Amino acid sequence: MAELTWKSTGDRRRSTRAWRVRGSAVTVAVIVLAVLLVPPLVQLDEQAVDLAAKLRQPSLAHPFGTDDVGRDLLLRCVYGLRVSLLVGVVAAVVATVIGTAVGAAAAASGGWFDRVVMRVVDLFSSVPHLLLGIFIVAMFSPGVWPVVVSVGLTHWLSTARIVRSEVLSLRSRPYVDAAISGGASRLRVAVRHLLPGVLPQAGLAAVLMVPHAIWHESALSFLGLGLPTHQASLGTLVQSSRGPLLAGDWWPTLFPGLCMVIATLAIAGLAGAWRERLNPRRRSELML
Amino acid sequence: MTARSIRTAGGALVAVTALALAASACSAPGETAPDGAMSGSAVVGIAYEPDSLSPLLGYGKDGNSKIFDGLLTRAANMQLQPALAAELPKVSDDGRTYTYKLREGVSFSDGKPFTAKDVVFTYETILDEKTNNAYKTELDALKSVEAEGDSEVVFHLKYPYAPFAERTVLPIAPEHVAGEQDVNSGPFTTKPIGTGPYELVKWSKGEKLTFKANPGYWAGEPKVKEFTMAIIKDDDVRATRLRSGDLDGAILPPNLAKTFKGEGGNRTYTAKSFDYRLVTLPTHNKVTGDTAVRRALDVAVDRKAMVDSILDGAGKEAYGPVPTDSDWFTKGTERSHDLKKAERILDDAGWKKGKDGIREKDGRRAAFPLWYLTGDKLRQDHALAYASDAKKAGVEVKVQAGTWEVIEPRMKTDAVLAGGGSPADPDFDQYSLLASKLSGDGFNNMAWYDNAKVDKALEAARKTDDKAKRQAEYDTIQRELVKDPGYTFLTHIDHLYVLNSRFGERSTQVEPHDHGLASGPWWNVEDWQPLK
Amino acid sequence: MARMTARRALFAVPVLLAVTFGVFAVAAASPFDPVKAYAGNAGLTASQETLDQLRANLGVDQPLVTRWWEWLSHAVTGDLGDSAVLRQPVAQVIGERLGWSVLLAAVAFGVAIVLGTVLGVLAARRQGGWFDRGVSSLAYTLEAAPPFWLGLLAMWLFALKLGVLPAGGLTDTGSATVTFEQVARHLVLPAAVLAISQIPWFVLYVRQGVADALEEDPVRGARARGLAARTVLLGHALRSGLLPVLTLIGSRVPELITGALLVETVFSWPGIAAATVQAATSVDFPLLAALTVLATIAVLLGNLLSDLLYGLADPRVGFDG
Secondary structure (H helix, E strand, C coil), X not given: CCHHHHHCCCHHHHHHHHHHHHHHHHHHHXXXXXXXXXXXXXXXXXXXXXXXXXXXXXXXXXXXXXXCCCCEHHHHHHHHHHHHHHHHHHHHHHHHHHHHHHHHHHHHHCHHHXXXXXXXXXXXXXXXXXXXXXXXXXXXXXXHHHHHHHHHHHCCHHHHHHHHHHHHHHHCCHHHHHHHHCCCCHHHHHHHHHHHHHHHHHHHHHHHHHHHHHHHHHHHHHCCCCCCCCCCCHHHHXXXXXXXXXXXXXXXXXXXXXXXXXXXXXXXXXXXXXXXXXXXXXCCCCCC | CCHHHCCCCCCCCCHHHHHHHHHHHHHXXXXXXXXXXXXXXXXXXXXXXXXXXXXXXCXXXXXXXXXXXXXXXXXXXXXXXXXXXXXXCEECCCCCEEEEEECCCCECCCCCECCHHHHHHHHHHHHCCCCCCXXXXXXXXXXXXXXXXXXXXXXXECCCCCCHHHHXXXXXXXXXXXXXXXXXXXXXXCCCCCCCCEEEEEEECCCEEEEEECCCCCCXXXXXXXXXXEECCCXXXXXXXXXXXXXXXXXXXXXXXXXXXXXCCEEEEEECECCEEEEECCCCCCCCCCHHHHXXXXXXXXXXXXXXXXXXXXXXXXXXXXXXXXXXXXXXXXXXXXXXXXXXXXXXXXXXXXXXXXEEECCEECEEEEEEECCCHHHHHHHHHHHHHHHHCCCEEEEEEECHHHHHHHCCCCEEEEEECXXXXXXXXXXXXXXXXXXXCCCCCCCXXXXXXXXXXXXXXXXXXXXXXXXXXXXXXXXXXXXXXXXEEEEEECEEEEEEHHHCCCCCCCECXXXXXXXXXXXXXXXXXXXX | CHHHHHHHHHHHHXXXXXXXXXXXXXXXXXXCCHHHHHHCCHHHHCCHHHHHHHHHHHCCCCCHHXXXXXXXXXXXXXXXXXXXXXXXXXXXXXXXXXXXXXXXXHHHHHHHHHXXXXXXXXXXXXXXXXXXXXXXXXXXXXXXXXXXXXXXXXHHHHHHHCCCCCCCCCCCCCCCCCCHHHHHHHHHHHHHHHHHHHHHHHHHHHHHHHHHHHCCHHXXXXXXXXXXXXXXXXXXXXXXXXXXHHHHHHHHHHHHHHHHHHHHHHCCCCCHHHHHHHHHHCCCHHHHHHHHHHHHHHHHHHHHHHHHHHHHHCCCCCCCC
């Protein structure tokens, strides 16, 4: 957010923002703890079918209700978040590594290589992500890895651009010039001076990428192209809720979607705060 | 929903809407009938699309193809009755010669007469090695077929085969059209010409098949003049479009069909079927090949719960290919859900429970993969329920999804959630499912089941015409399946249909697994008398 | 202007060449056997000989570059090949469906632009006020919500619970003709959901743009001169605040296509999306390739539109690209 806007609105606004960051942090912490701890602690089989308890409304025993073969939806949502987060984080890391490597290489070498690489980046941006993702998934059999690859391969572009411009601006800093003229090796300059400057930006890009990657996984799964339908992910949960929804049972659709909205908002909220600290003067970019 | 009643076009045209409408007006899906022909038209949603419409490649092999007729056809009660034949066939005393007298004065929809030559052509082409007909083995008994003049056909069999007449419901193709072109890829495969009650107007692949009544149909022109089958693979989408008034009728899974019950304007039909769901227990898998594991799983599984919940009561527990309410079912072969017994069988056989609750024997975990067809919700739910039941007995079943391309090469060692079933004759299912000589032959005997006693009974039962003798042989087989279940049979599923009540009270037949196009209440759409 | 358009068209050629080649390369790396896919279930029982024949017929045994070149030289003449899954020429599949997709996307996009701008401006007028906070929070939340989920919830509410709108399809199949009235009724839900999925971005950008403009010197000056708040907002802030938004409209095309793909699927709208999903699930390569190219063209057009609009709105920007 531009600083100027905050100035005019005073303290109340600032404290709201602090609360929002705190809220996001707590939510992310809860989600991470849940997906890490619940499966090993509870020792329940999320696939365990209880046909006698199908499509129960939300209640104390099943806060999110049960699905059409009697599986507890809260447990399924936790497992779904676990799979979706895993896919999201791995895909974001893949995308960030590719993007950082490409962006840094382009900026560091400059010249024709830089121009060619950036043209390729433009080229990739010309194909809608989801369509490209669909194409990649379609060419391989459904499963976790094709989805990760598909999301990773389609999301490194913005990171490449950010890293490139960051490297370019760092290169023109006096201390880098000084190091180069002082006879430091290329590698040394890169590791000692450029990398520390680039890493936070790349890290931020990676975190901002996670919700986006989750979104993509769920879209692919919803279309029936992502994970197999019996494996819980936020996308497959919504996908398999269509039947019950048509029969009037809303909870199998509502809760997985809510989980996704909450997780996305919380991660984006944290990342937003980090970004403001990192680039205080940059205009907010909505990177969802 | 009152979408149907509002018909006047009105309102302001948003510029962009008009533009886009104009751009696509010529190509809107559904440009079939003029308005007002409503009472004489019907649109039904189906889940399945044939690969080809040529009877020579297997289309309509179980009869009732709408475009074609067979020599025989099946009445509502599944009794055979003559169609292109003038009467039921005469069978020689040794059971190896079938003689059909043909109906006179029948023409194909292009006006050319139907003769004995067409019958001979159809059967000979199907048996031809170069014809890619995957169901060729169903006519295994047939040695030769010959025409006696224009109006009589004689079939000679290699061996006496009691249910042969049931096979002659297969549709007859016109030699003067289909004989002139490549049988596997010629235009006849998509633009068929037959003697049936309907002619194909258009086949928009993946979308719909449009039929119009054949004015020269030998049994009288159908009253429903326009008949459209919308191909909608997704159950949820089909239900949505039925509810929105888009369709007059549709086949639906039980949970969705249920939502139409008690609503005015629609009727729900439940067709009994021989359509079973089972888990193959491959002989070549070290776990499922063990008879103790097979028998334990057979009683560990809670079939009743599956029928009640997955099928919403629309089905029956299955203990073998023969449904419990069929005459051919062997009373007393029902197995009740008995977890204790399952555990005892496994304990006695040396499968001991490990720390995680899964059994082991000689260092081998009691675990095996179970595949279901990607996107098939019914099979997925059966598979998940089966895995849950098995786990309670200490057997780990890992559910996995795949397309047939993925599943097929693994069938020798991996379990599959499969379906099948044909009501016409007990031989049809049981021979292909259980005969050891068909092990691994495509989708026949997927479990590589090998039981000498069963093999002997199968051969004996198909060669005699004596109902009591056949019954005895099939009793033997069903009892043998209790002792050595090569498959865990789970359920026989009813097929549920919802149809607009303006078509009145319709009937349904007993249906097979592959029920093709003409099933449900529209099995006899040619006989419908639409109400206003 | 014409010059820039021509330059962009020239740039599009290598882009499209590269995209099509990339598509063929991915397909070549795929473990999927297009022959098996073509043969469908019949392929499971077909003999090796038949499959080999089919392989030769489909030209799958050729090397990657040859196949790509074959496809390209045909595509240039308008022959995009045949869709294996829909068993129609690809050009026909696209021709029959493109209009409906364009209709849906255009209506939704129009609604999103208008509503998004209005809400954004209103929110920017009093930053931090209750209206701003409400709109912004809602926008962030909706932005985080996947369109297919919103679509399902909307279908449940409006079609199933309230019964006021049809749940899907283009017309009632039973009626043979496509009337404007029917299409309009069937369009409401999908277009609304697609619009809602696009609105948050517009709201947030317009709000930011206008708010920033309100802080700029000329606007401050105008305020200092005592001009009415309304005049300042409409006359000055709006113009400079909306400019960046205007230029970004074209860049929203990929998101619009993505959203349309999901919304069409939920409401079984007979557009390109249904074909895309079917093509993908059955690895229908000719169709997938053509659709990918089509989407790329749409994106390039969107970029061109952005630049043209920017040039029109801000005369200082030359048109030499």
